[in-house]
Amino acid sequence: MPWSVLSAADPTPEHQQPVTFDEAAQKATNAASWVEQNWSTWLSVGLRILLIVVIAAILRTVIRRSLTKLIARMNRSAQAVEGTPLGGLLVNAERRRQRSEAIGSVLRSVASFLILGTAALMVLGALNINLAPLLASAGVAGVALGFGARNLVTDFLSGVFMILEDQYGVGDSIDAGVASGEVIEVGLRVTKLRGDNGEIWYVRNGEIKRIGNLSQGWATAGIDVQVRPTEDLDRVRAVIVETAAVLAKDEPWNELLWGPVEVLGLDSVLLDSMVVRVSAKTMPGKALGVERELRWRIKQAFDRAGIRIVGGPAVLGDEAASADPTAGMAAPSALASPTSPQSLAASPIPPPATNLHK
DSSP: OHHHHHHHHSOOGGGSOOOOHHHHHHHHHHHHHHHHHHHHHHHHHHHHHHHHHHHHHHHHHHHHHHHHHHHHHHHHHHHHHHTSTTHHHHOOHHHHHHHHHHHHHHHHHHHHHHHHHHHHHHHHHHTTOOHHHHHHHHHHHHHHHHHHTHHHHHHHHHHHHHHHTTOOOTTOEEEOSSOEEEEEEEOSSEEEEEOTTSOEEEEEGGGOOOOEESSSSOEEEEEEEEEOTTSOHHHHHHHHHHHHHHHHHSTTHHHHBOSOOEEEEEEEEOSSOEEEEEEEEEOTTOHHHHHHHHHHHHHHHHHHHTOOBTTOOOOTTOOOOOOOTTTTSOOOOGGGSTTSHHHHHHSOOOOOOOOTTO
């Protein structure tokens, strides 16, 4: 009995029904007919997918190479202009290169994302896959990613617009609010600045709310000249104008000054001084050096012309007010008189008299 049960539970190949020739021929005929019915569909779908992939690859390659050639051409034009006499002033090759590279990187990434994403959706559509759930899931994932990495997205978008609008570049001196200094690198997420003391600041682009660019356009050199209120203003003006004219002809100040030095007039009039305001347009970032040189020359010209500035040495012949002989005397004290109430109040109390008759 156990042997019969084991044999029934685990039949050997000898107990299986053999497949007849007619059955095998029928199965082969069914498979061949099914392949014959669907091979045209498979071939059309395969060719469509292959065509989509080939077109996407060719289009991506062409666009990326075109952008690369355009960026290289921009860099070559910047290097060519840099060799001219005003090239260093008008064009900064490093700034132009970094800006073009950043823009090219963004454009290449956007082009690749759009082309490959569109091709992937077209391939899925060719396979008769329902894209509605996939797009809904991608939308939810994109919203979640946007909330989780909003600071990164903000930094990236701010960097893109800063580069596209050319708000600043390498070599510019800027005030970014959180830090200030010279720009040494501009990125899509972080801007690198070198401070006045040599420190390097890494500022996220999303944290920059305002930008003061000190290297675009022109700068203003302004100084205040303080003189005595008794000086002749016409003479003061003539000396300043003459000094400024000589400065504008000397090297290298003739290139740093972009306009005539103007005497704007009196900025304030006080009892002991007058302030004359002097201003001039200069090359961006060179206003401080022009101010120092202009102060130096105006001081020397005033010394030669005998014009005294505030705080200068006294001139012989001036009428000085006589010193008050009582200025160094102390006020009389009430304690100096022994009979004054203050002196009596401050004197010690005598001890009581002793009774000798006791």
